[in-house]
Amino acid sequence: MLQNELFNNVIQDLNAGYWELYVDPDREIWSEKFYTNIGFQRVEVEENIDYFLSHLIHKEDIDLFRDNFLNYRKNSIDFKQHIKILTKDGSYKLFRCATNQELPVNIKSEVLLIFFIEIKLEPEQDISKDNFYYKETAQMTATGSWYVDFHNRKSYWDFETRRILEYPDDYIPSLKDSASYYTEDCRQQAADLFFNCAMAGTPFNTEIKMVTANGRIFWVKAIGKPVYNESKEIIGIRGVFQDIDEVKSKELRLERSLEIIASQNSRLFNFAHIVSHNLRSHTSNLSLLVQLIEDVENPDEKIGLINEIKEISSSLNTTIEHLNEIVAIHTNKDQEKKIVKFQDALNIVTNGIGQMISLSNTQIITDFTRLNEISYIPAYLESILLNLITNAIKYKHPDRDPIIAIKAYEEEGSNYLKVSDNGRGIDMKLFKDKIFGMYKTFHYNKDAVGIGLFLTKNQIESLDGSISVESEVDKGTTFLIEF
Amino acid sequence: MSQIGLACIIDDDNMYVNLVKRIVEAKKLCKNLMIFQNGMEALEYFEALLNNLEKKCIPEIIFLDLNMPIMDGWEFLENFTKIENKLGKTITLYIVSSSINPVDIERAKQSNTVKDYLIKPVTIHDLESIFLNPAS
Numbered sequence: 001m002l003q004n005e006l007f008n009n010v011i012q013d014l015n016a017g018y019w020e021l022y023v024d025p026d027r028e029i030w031s032e033k034f035y036t037n038i039g040f041q042r043v044e045v046e047e048n049i050d051y052f053l054s055h056l057i058h059k060e061d062i063d064l065f066r067d068n069f070l071n072y073r074k075n076s077i078d079f080k081q082h083i084k085i086l087t088k089d090g091s092y093k094l095f096r097c098a099t100n101q102e103l104p105v106n107i108k109s110e111v112l113l114i115f116f117i118e119i120k121l122e123p124e125q126d127i128s129k130d131n132f133y134y135k136e137t138a139q140m141t142a143t144g145s146w147y148v149d150f151h152n153r154k155s156y157w158d159f160e161t162r163r164i165l166e167y168p169d170d171y172i173p174s175l176k177d178s179a180s181y182y183t184e185d186c187r188q189q190a191a192d193l194f195f196n197c198a199m200a201g202t203p204f205n206t207e208i209k210m211v212t213a214n215g216r217i218f219w220v221k222a223i224g225k226p227v228y229n230e231s232k233e234i235i236g237i238r239g240v241f242q243d244i245d246e247v248k249s250k251e252l253r254l255e256r257s258l259e260i261i262a263s264q265n266s267r268l269f270n271f272a273h274i275v276s277h278n279l280r281s282h283t284s285n286l287s288l289l290v291q292l293i294e295d296v297e298n299p300d301e302k303i304g305l306i307n308e309i310k311e312i313s314s315s316l317n318t319t320i321e322h323l324n325e326i327v328a329i330h331t332n333k334d335q336e337k338k339i340v341k342f343q344d345a346l347n348i349v350t351n352g353i354g355q356m357i358s359l360s361n362t363q364i365i366t367d368f369t370r371l372n373e374i375s376y377i378p379a380y381l382e383s384i385l386l387n388l389i390t391n392a393i394k395y396k397h398p399d400r401d402p403i404i405a406i407k408a409y410e411e412e413g414s415n416y417l418k419v420s421d422n423g424r425g426i427d428m429k430l431f432k433d434k435i436f437g438m439y440k441t442f443h444y445n446k447d448a449v450g451i452g453l454f455l456t457k458n459q460i461e462s463l464d465g466s467i468s469v470e471s472e473v474d475k476g477t478t479f480l481i482e483f
Numbered sequence: 484m485s486q487i488g489l490a491c492i493i494d495d496d497n498m499y500v501n502l503v504k505r506i507v508e509a510k511k512l513c514k515n516l517m518i519f520q521n522g523m524e525a526l527e528y529f530e531a532l533l534n535n536l537e538k539k540c541i542p543e544i545i546f547l548d549l550n551m552p553i554m555d556g557w558e559f560l561e562n563f564t565k566i567e568n569k570l571g572k573t574i575t576l577y578i579v580s581s582s583i584n585p586v587d588i589e590r591a592k593q594s595n596t597v598k599d600y601l602i603k604p605v606t607i608h609d610l611e612s613i614f615l616n617p618a619s
Contacts (some may be wrong), residue, residue: 273584277550280581281496284604288502291607305505312498424533 035254037118039088039093057094058084061378065097072099072112085116094119105262135159141348142243147227148175149236150198162221164243166212183209183217193224197237201226207248210241219248267461276322282316329458337463341373342366345381360393361401370409371416374483380459385419387452388479392421397474420478426471435469451479487513487614491542493525493559495551499603503546506607512614516567517542521551522559526609533569537607541572544613548602549580549587559568564596577601577613 012360017034030047037280038056045051049069053062061083068079080098087093090142100113140146145159148154155173165181182190186209203225224239289312293305346366350357355366374381389404396402401440405420426435436457460481471477490513494500500518507516509545518524532540550557556578567574578591581603591600601609 276583277581280583280603281499284581285496285498287500287604288499288606289507292502292505292509295506295607308498308502315498 016115016117018112018116021114023073026073029193033118037087037116038085038093044088056086058086060084069114072114074287075469076112082119083116139163143240144242145236145238145240146173147236148194151235161241164212164241166209166214166216171213181210185209193222194237196227198234199222201228201234207244218243218245220244232483239475267458271326278319278323282312282319283314325455326458329455329462335379337375337379338378339373340376340378340381342368342381342406345378346385346406348382349385352386353390353393356393357388360396362389362393362396363401363403364389364404365403367405367407371408372408374408374415376483377463383459384417384456384481387456388419391452391478392419392423395477396425397424397476415483416481417481418478419481420476422476425473425475425477426469427473428471436467486511487516487543488539489513489517489542490544490546490614491517491519491525492546493506493522493556494546494548495552496548503605503610506610507614510607510611510614512610513544513572520549522554522556522562526554526559526562529563529570533566534619536571538572541570542571542574545574545576546579549582554582560594560596564594567596579603579605 004338017037018031019028019034020031028047028049030042035042045056045318046053051151053066057065061081064081065083068081069079069316072079078099080096083097084406085095086094095116095118098117100115138158138160142164144164145158146161149156153175155175155178157165157167157171157173159169162169167173178194179187181189189206189208191206193206197204203223205223206221207219208222209217211217220241221244222241224237227236227238228235229235239363252289253413286309289305289308293302296305343366346364350364356362385406392404393402400422407418409416409418437463438454457467460483463483464482467479467481469477469479485609490507492503494502500526504516504518507513517528521530547556560576560578563576575598576596577599578597579601580587588600591597
């Protein structure tokens with residue numbers, strides 16, 4: 001019997017059965033738990049080594065166990081082995097069999113003991129199952145794992161990392177090449193993250209663009225954390241990364257749509273204000289006029305006032321025409337683009353306003369050598385040129401004849417049109433924000449309507465382009481259009 | 484009850500200005516009416532007055548439009564506020580605009596110079612009560 005209570009408790013926690021080995025005469029006492037584990041009652045079996053070897057132990061294990069047992073009993077040589085023992089239901093159960101010296105417990109017993117610790121699952125099967133689930137998870141979530149070992153200056157990839165990055169299974173990743181796994185614009189980001197993790201132990205969790213062996217660029221979510229040794233030094237970085245290209249692309253598309261919607265929304269809002277304001281000014285005049293008509297008694301005066309209605313009606317019409325033009329821009333933008341030669345569009349414009357050009361002695365200098373045509377809605381290009389040219393003539397400098405320089409060119413993949421004049425210029429400090437506004441005029445000209453540049457800007461923007469302006473009073477104005 | 488001597492309209496809408504002018508004449512609301520097409524014209528007039536102060540050339544009431552070319556109502560107001568005190572006469576300023584934008588209305592309320600914000604169309608009755616009782 002075991003007297004040591006502590007030892008007893010330990011053995012209970014181990015859930016292990018055991019044999020106590022006595023001498024003179026040689027006999028073994030099997031513990032309660034030993035019986036429980038194999039399912040037999042004490043009376044059903046004989047409690048000795050011979051019966052055990054002939055009836056209970058799996059025949060594969062007989063020889064080794066007998067040798068071990070006898071060596072232990074006679075020479076006190078400790079042993080441990082795996083052993084399969086018959087159970088009541090006829091199947092064999094696997095046990096880890098060990099003497100008390102081999103137990104991971106620092107308590108010794110007076111008598112010799114052999115423990116039989118049940119192994120619930122066969123170890124090989126267990127690992128292969130885990131491995132299966134791990135592979136499945138990695139593949140289903142497209143998650144690769146990697147490890148960078150600072151000590152050996154090596155990096156390790158799992159199978160999924162190689163698959164995602166389209167490298168062959170026998171590819172050995174190299175620390176030297178590590179920058180090339182990221183896109184050029186993300187290399188600095190990657191370097192910063194790794195450096196911070198390696199030096200300061202800062203873990204990271206970020207989104208970054210990577211490049212496969214075949215040059216395909218895709219988005220990943222990259223997570224990494226430092227690995228410490230026992231002396232708390234960072235000896236490596238371990239991490240996973242997940243292919244999130246599909247999600248990220250959707251997110252980016254969504255962001256872009258949101259931007260477009262926001263800008264359209266603000267244009268609509270602006271337009272609503274313009275409509276409200278411009279129509280209100282006429283309706284309020286009309287209402288004031290009606291009040292006046294009601295108020296005056298003299299019939300002649302009344303008739304005179306009624307004539308004023310004509311004027312209000314005509315300016316109301318003009319306003320509505322302007323508003324129609326703006327609406328038309330947004331409905332027309334789906335019109336078919338065609339290849340338009342700048343010279344052709346310009347010819348149409350200058351023919352239309354030939355008289356204005358010759359009367360004002362305007363000189364137009366063109367340079368379409370670097371870019372002579374673009375794909376655009378022809379009517380828009382003509383309208384843009386018409387507005388910019390007539391503006392230049394209308395606001396010419398009083399002391400000199402207008403010279404308009406028109407130049408088209410390509411730069412860094414974008415097409416530009418530049419229209420410069422030598423006119424009186426616009427005071428940019430005062431009018432910078434208003435130049436492209438509706439009904440904004442900056443000069444005392446009688447025929448300044450303030451709709452031209454507003455339309456031009458809307459036409460350009462409806463086709464995803466932009467227009468900017470530079471100007472200096474008394475020097476001239478330059479409009480730059482990016483198509 | 485004394486008739487207003489001089490009133491001033493700063494507005495680029497000729498039709499509106501003409502109509503107000505007719506009402507003022509018909510109702511004999513004031514002796515003289517000054518018209519400026521935009522803020523710049525009006526500001527130039529007031530700045531010139533500073534050098535040659537003549538009380539009878541200073542209007543008692545200003546009707547200021549907001550949306551105007553060259554210099555809009557806000558810009559005029561900003562400049563006018565700076566010189567208002569030097570004119571040595573109480574001037575009542577109304578903003579008269581067709582803008583119903585709450586931002587504009589709130590902004591006008593913030594200004595000490597602005598007496599009130601009138602949304603076009605104004606009525607004959609509005610004009611009468613303003614001219615007959617400008618300070619109330």
